[in-house]
Amino acid sequence: MADDQQDAQPVTQREPVLTARDVSVELGGLPVLRGISLAVHRGETVALLGGNGSGKSTLVRALLGLTALRRGSVRLFGTEIGRFRDWSKVGYVPQRSTIDLTRAKVNEIVGSGRLGHRLPFVPPRAKDRQVIGEALQVVGLADRAQAEMQQLSGGQQQRVLIARALAAEPRLLVLDEPTAGVDLEHQQILADVLTELLRRGMAILVVLHEIGPLTPLVDRAIVLRDGRIVHDGELPRSATELHDHQRAGHGGHEVGEISGPSASSGPFLPSYGTLPPSSGPLQPPSASSGRSES
Numbered sequence: 001m002a003d004d005q006q007d008a009q010p011v012t013q014r015e016p017v018l019t020a021r022d023v024s025v026e027l028g029g030l031p032v033l034r035g036i037s038l039a040v041h042r043g044e045t046v047a048l049l050g051g052n053g054s055g056k057s058t059l060v061r062a063l064l065g066l067t068a069l070r071r072g073s074v075r076l077f078g079t080e081i082g083r084f085r086d087w088s089k090v091g092y093v094p095q096r097s098t099i100d101l102t103r104a105k106v107n108e109i110v111g112s113g114r115l116g117h118r119l120p121f122v123p124p125r126a127k128d129r130q131v132i133g134e135a136l137q138v139v140g141l142a143d144r145a146q147a148e149m150q151q152l153s154g155g156q157q158q159r160v161l162i163a164r165a166l167a168a169e170p171r172l173l174v175l176d177e178p179t180a181g182v183d184l185e186h187q188q189i190l191a192d193v194l195t196e197l198l199r200r201g202m203a204i205l206v207v208l209h210e211i212g213p214l215t216p217l218v219d220r221a222i223v224l225r226d227g228r229i230v231h232d233g234e235l236p237r238s239a240t241e242l243h244d245h246q247r248a249g250h251g252g253h254e255v256g257e258i259s260g261p262s263a264s265s266g267p268f269l270p271s272y273g274t275l276p277p278s279s280g281p282l283q284p285p286s287a288s289s290g291r292s293e294s
């Protein structure tokens with residue numbers, strides 16, 4: 001993945017890349033999101049947690065302009081979402097079950113992540129091909145570029161979608177359950193890739209069921225219940241604590257307030273100030289290329 005201008009800047013400017021104020025959504029005439037306010041900042045990872053049906057995927061879709069708002073507003077990179085055009089800054093990895101790309105080839109899918117950088121009807125330039133190749137290497141699928149999606153395992157398909165998002169070189173990456181169906185080894189690889197991208201200043205919003213290897217990346221957790229934020233603060237330390245948040249509805253700060261990056265991330269969450277200096281392009285994980293899982 002090639003550096004761009006933003007990569008040269010230290011991750012000190014914590015400007016919001018995504019803000020939502022009082023967002024409500026109805027689906028099928030029923031309220032699904034109720035008065036959601038949140039912010040995600042540059043260089044920050046926010047985990048979105050909550051039980052089945054609490055509204056996580058709907059919130060992600062609303063934040064990306066894929067679902068109409070009943071009330072409230074969303075801003076991306078300071079621009080109200082209705083006027084936002086710079087979609088190459090945004091990468092989105094949907095829940096795997098929501099897409100059907102069975103006949104598409106791996107390199108075509110990853111290549112579609114470059115569309116925001118390319119001119120229409122012009123073949124991919126060397127830079128595009130390089131970025132696509134690097135993205136596939138990073139997720140350990142360089143040797144499967146010509147395969148059709150239906151020839152891959154569920155976890156491999158998920159990694160193709162992650163590669164597509166990486167190829168777009170976004171500044172905000174939104175992932176909806178990226179670890180579902182991905183084995184522990186490849187969850188760890190994903191964690192390593194995301195760590196490098198965070199160090200370069202990317203912001204990440206990630207829906208998770210289980211935190212697992214992504215735990216050290218998470219600065220802040222937002223917990224949903226019945227379409228409301230019931231916690232916005234430190235990552236719950238256990239399933240029990242998460243359950244308590246969901247039951248009691250207490251927050252890391254007053255719920256509904258626009259949140260900032262947490263000053264302290266708790267004992268097991270390292271500060272980004274401690275990450276090593278840049279080592280250039282993302283390195284593919286050496287031991288794991290091309291392995292299949294799930």
Ligand SMILES: Nc1ncnc2c1ncn2[C@@H]1O[C@H](COP(=O)(O)OP(=O)(O)OP(=O)(O)O)[C@@H](O)[C@H]1O
Pocket residue numbers: 027028032050051052053054055056057058059
């Ligand atoms: N198109 C739709 N029409 C009506 N209701 C919907 C629609 N899509 C989702 N819902 C409802 O909205 C609620 C929130 O769904 P959503 O998929 O956002 O939850 P989630 O937290 O992502 O769940 P999961 O963890 O199971 O993926 C659920 O009650 C769901 O049934």
